[in-house]
Amino acid sequence: MKFMIVSKGDMRSNEIQETIKRYLTEFDLVYDIEEPDLVISVGGDGTFLEAFHRYVHRLDRTAFIGVHTGHLGFYADWLPSEVEKLIIEIAKTPYNVVEYPLLQVDIQSQSGEENVCFLALNEATIKTADGSVVLDVEIKGEHFETFRGDGLCISTPSGSTAYNKALGGGIIHPSIEAIQLTEMASINNRVFRTIGSPLILPKHHQCILKPAADQSFLMTVDHLSKQYSEIKSIRCRVADEKVRFARYRPVPFWNRVRDSFIAEGDKTFRGQHD
Numbered sequence: 159m160k161f162m163i164v165s166k167g168d169m170r171s172n173e174i175q176e177t178i179k180r181y182l183t184e185f186d187l188v189y190d191i192e193e194p195d196l197v198i199s200v201g202g203d204g205t206f207l208e209a210f211h212r213y214v215h216r217l218d219r220t221a222f223i224g225v226h227t228g229h230l231g232f233y234a235d236w237l238p239s240e241v242e243k244l245i246i247e248i249a250k251t252p253y254n255v256v257e258y259p260l261l262q263v264d265i266q267s268q269s270g271e272e273n274v275c276f277l278a279l280n281e282a283t284i285k286t287a288d289g290s291v292v293l294d295v296e297i298k299g300e301h302f303e304t305f306r307g308d309g310l311c312i313s314t315p316s317g318s319t320a321y322n323k324a325l326g327g328g329i330i331h332p333s334i335e336a337i338q339l340t341e342m343a344s345i346n347n348r349v350f351r352t353i354g355s356p357l358i359l360p361k362h363h364q365c366i367l368k369p370a371a372d373q374s375f376l377m378t379v380d381h382l383s384k385q386y387s388e389i390k391s392i393r394c395r396v397a398d399e400k401v402r403f404a405r406y407r408p409v410p411f412w413n414r415v416r417d418s419f420i421a422e423g424d425k426t427f428r429g430q431h432d
């Protein structure tokens with residue numbers, strides 16, 4: 159099996175990276191940066207996002223696993239103290255694959271010449287430095303509302319515990335193939351009206367955001383951000399591709415939610431299924 163390791167870059171993460179690399183190569187696994195079957199992220203969820211985007215072009219051939227040296231560890235669910243156990247599991251045991259849904263964002267430019275497409279593991283957001291964001295929101299081909307406010311966030315189920323949660327969105331189990339649209343400070347009065355609640359769209363319902371005026375937008379996709387102008391539309395839907403996690407033991411989603419946000423102390427994950 160070919161593997162590679164993405165480190166957060168701090169001393170502790172780099173040491174763990176070196177330990178894993180040394181032992182796995184002693185077990186005759188091949189360190190391959192170009193075409194890894196397994197990508198090990200050592201750091202926090204931010205490091206995991208980086209690892210995901212580095213290998214987003216080969217999701218069908220690469221599985222991911224995370225060791226957390228950060229403080230939260232939502233995607234990274236192995237502790238530094240468990241690294242030896244993890245090395246033996248990777249070297250000796252075939253892993254189970256658990257797949258989570260992703261968000262696909264297609265940005266169409268007015269000229270049609272600068273169309274781009276992204277996959278997000280957590281979410282995409284649309285904001286502006288240019289007054290309020292004004293977007294016509296279409297759902298399943300029908301006008302739904304005209305949004306005015308600070309911005310919109312469209313998240314995946316696994317990203318529902320990230321920015322989406324801070325915006326009052328619901329936490330969605332990643333076995334549900336859906337995306338969630340949440341508002342950032344919408345303007346609501348007698349003239350402007352938005353739904354106000356987070357919307358959860360199933361796989362077969364896409365939403366299209368159309369700038370109501372010529373505005374430039376700051377778009378984020380996970381930890382990445384870029385400025386766009388002259389946009390015709392932004393289409394958001396559940397992607398056909400999925401992210402694949404290598405599982406050597408069960409990591410129940412609700413235990414992770416509890417251990418990340420509620421419980422301090424015992425960070426050992428228990429239970430039967432994701």
Ligand code: NAP
Nearest residue numbers: 202203204228230231232280316317319320321324380381
């Ligand atoms: P950052 O601002 O340095 O860190 C954002 C925080 O979100 C970190 O604590 C990170 O965990 C955590 N996080 C990332 N994915 C998560 C998930 N799926 N569930 C729960 N927590 C998660 O930014 P970054 O490290 O580059 O990460 C980019 C992400 O930050 C974005 O995808 C967005 O979700 C999130 N964000 C959140 C807010 C907010 O909550 N108000 C605002 C902007 C961006 P680690 O410490 O383990 O890396």
